[in-house]
Amino acid sequence: MQDKPRVRFAPSPTGKLHIGNARTALYNWLFARHYGGNFILRIEDTDRKRTSRDFEREIIDGLKWLSIDWDEGPDRGGSYGPYRQFERLELYDEYLKKLIGESRVYPCYCSDEELERERETQMLRRVPPRYSGRCGTLSPNERKTFENEGRKPAWRFKIDRGVIEFKDLIRGEIKFNADSIGDFIIVRSNGIPAYNFAAVIDDHHMEMSHVIRGEDHLSNTALQILIYRALGFIPPFFAHHSLILGEDRTKLSKRHGSVSVSEFRDTGILSEALSNYLSLLGSSFAKSKEIFPREDMIRQFSLEKTGRGGAVFDNKKLKWINGIYIRNYETDRLLELLMPFISSAGYDCNSMDMKWLYRVVDTVKDNIGTLSEIGDYIDIFFDDHFEVSEDAVPILEKKESIKIINIVYDMLKSGTTDYKIIMETARDETGFKGRALFMPVRAAVTGKTWGPELDKLFSILGTKSLIDRIDRVLKLTKK
Numbered sequence: 001m002q003d004k005p006r007v008r009f010a011p012s013p014t015g016k017l018h019i020g021n022a023r024t025a026l027y028n029w030l031f032a033r034h035y036g037g038n039f040i041l042r043i044e045d046t047d048r049k050r051t052s053r054d055f056e057r058e059i060i061d062g063l064k065w066l067s068i069d070w071d072e073g074p075d076r077g078g079s080y081g082p083y084r085q086f087e088r089l090e091l092y093d094e095y096l097k098k099l100i101g102e103s104r105v106y107p108c109y110c111s112d113e114e115l116e117r118e119r120e121t122q123m124l125r126r127v128p129p130r131y132s133g134r135c136g137t138l139s140p141n142e143r144k145t146f147e148n149e150g151r152k153p154a155w156r157f158k159i160d161r162g163v164i165e166f167k168d169l170i171r172g173e174i175k176f177n178a179d180s181i182g183d184f185i186i187v188r189s190n191g192i193p194a195y196n197f198a199a200v201i202d203d204h205h206m207e208m209s210h211v212i213r214g215e216d217h218l219s220n221t222a223l224q225i226l227i228y229r230a231l232g233f234i235p236p237f238f239a240h241h242s243l244i245l246g247e248d249r250t251k252l253s254k255r256h257g258s259v260s261v262s263e264f265r266d267t268g269i270l271s272e273a274l275s276n277y278l279s280l281l282g283s284s285f286a287k288s289k290e291i292f293p294r295e296d297m298i299r300q301f302s303l304e305k306t307g308r309g310g311a312v313f314d315n316k317k318l319k320w321i322n323g324i325y326i327r328n329y330e331t332d333r334l335l336e337l338l339m340p341f342i343s344s345a346g347y348d349c350n351s352m353d354m355k356w357l358y359r360v361v362d363t364v365k366d367n368i369g370t371l372s373e374i375g376d377y378i379d380i381f382f383d384d385h386f387e388v389s390e391d392a393v394p395i396l397e398k399k400e401s402i403k404i405i406n407i408v409y410d411m412l413k414s415g416t417t418d419y420k421i422i423m424e425t426a427r428d429e430t431g432f433k434g435r436a437l438f439m440p441v442r443a444a445v446t447g448k449t450w451g452p453e454l455d456k457l458f459s460i461l462g463t464k465s466l467i468d469r470i471d472r473v474l475k476l477t478k479k
């Protein structure tokens with residue numbers, strides 16, 4: 001065993017990177033970085049029907065986007081490789097042979113249909129479904145008969161009866177009654193190992209000191225401990241953190257909305273904001289900080305404080321955190337990140353003056369919660385998007401408003417460009433101030449009742465655009 005911890009993230013590339021898994025990866029990564037250990041990426045690609053290289057790439061991209069890096073992995077090698085399980089089949093086979101030799105496993109010839117029937121009968125009898133163990137008592141002749149029928153056996157592990165106990169670093173003492181578990185398959189009939197078998201062999205061979213994963217794996221851990229014992233391996237330390245839940249307190253899934261890292265990225269959540277939020281969710285090592293930079297996360301990380309209770313995912317809070325990161329970004333860098341979102345909102349970035357766009361972004365960045373909202377905030381700067389919204393109409397129709405707007409209009413026409421002077425004149429001439437003075441002007445030059453500060457708007461829009469817009473509004477109110 002190494003002095004420094006070795007931990008891993010072991011995704012199955014059968015789907016996009018779920019934020020629950022991203023949180024597991026983050027915890028493992030923080031644990032490794034906190035203690036100066038190693039973080040390993042292992043791809044668990046034994047489910048050949050559901051596995052794909054596209055998903056593997058997508059998971060890797062998601063981790064990289066979250067700035068979670070690994071010291072060893074399929075793309076960068078390492079002395080414990082290969083790091084894809086499908087490239088390690090020989091190793092699993094060796095251990096299967098060992099277990100066969102020691103009669104710790106037996107061949108099981110049951111077909112899926114037979115197993116399903118057995119399960120249904122048990123359910124009808126209201127007994128918890130588990131494998132009956134019938135293939136464990138086959139005579140050599142019976143086995144031969146099955147072989148002659150062309151049946152390929154899976155390999156089942158014989159459960160040791162009794163209690164399986166282990167100490168979980170987050171949850172404390174955990175006990176499982178092995179009597180409720182049926183003999184389970186460790187190698188399928190196609191020769192490919194099941195997750196519990198391959199994971200134990202890899203965690204041992206890759207010298208993992210700690211296995212940190214979601215509490216949905218607790219029952220797997222019980223099975224894995226039996227395999228550790230049978231193979232004579234010392235188990236690592238285990239830590240099972242809580243899961244992310246939807247508002248109905250069930251495990252967060254697609255029906256709750258966005259769940260994959262790429263979906264959040266595509267709606268314009270910043271990587272820093274997502275990892276910040278995931279580090280706070282259900283844990284207390286941030287010590288009531290809301291904005292939690294990486295260096296602090298690494299320094300303050302504590303496995304014990306990752307929380308036992310399920311954590312309800314709060315989209316509003318994520319957006320709030322995202323807004324803070326957006327606000328704090330240098331406008332230059334933010335502009336770069338925003339470009340694809342501005343394009344997909346229907347604007348032609350190539351034809352825009354970048355200095356002008358910089359000023360626009362600088363003006364609106366305090367208001368946006370996600371990058372994809374940018375379209376809603378910048379439209380007021382484009383004359384061809386100018387439109388009077390419904391809530392602005394009653395404001396613009398008021399006599400007092402028209403008076404104020406006319407003063408602004410005349411001053412602009414006569415060449416006064418200074419916002420302060422214009423508004424002071426309007427105030428002095430009408431006696432209105434505050435909202436009563438500003439709202440009609442805002443409604444006239446943007447068509448909306450909300451938006452960035454008026455002085456900035458005036459300066460970005462420029463005299464010609466302001467005059468044109470007011471012209472259109474005045475014509476509208478005269479109808």
Ligand code: GLU
Binds near residue numbers: 009010199213
């Ligand atoms: N491939 C498993 C999963 O994605 C890994 C679980 C583990 O960390 O052992 O759930």
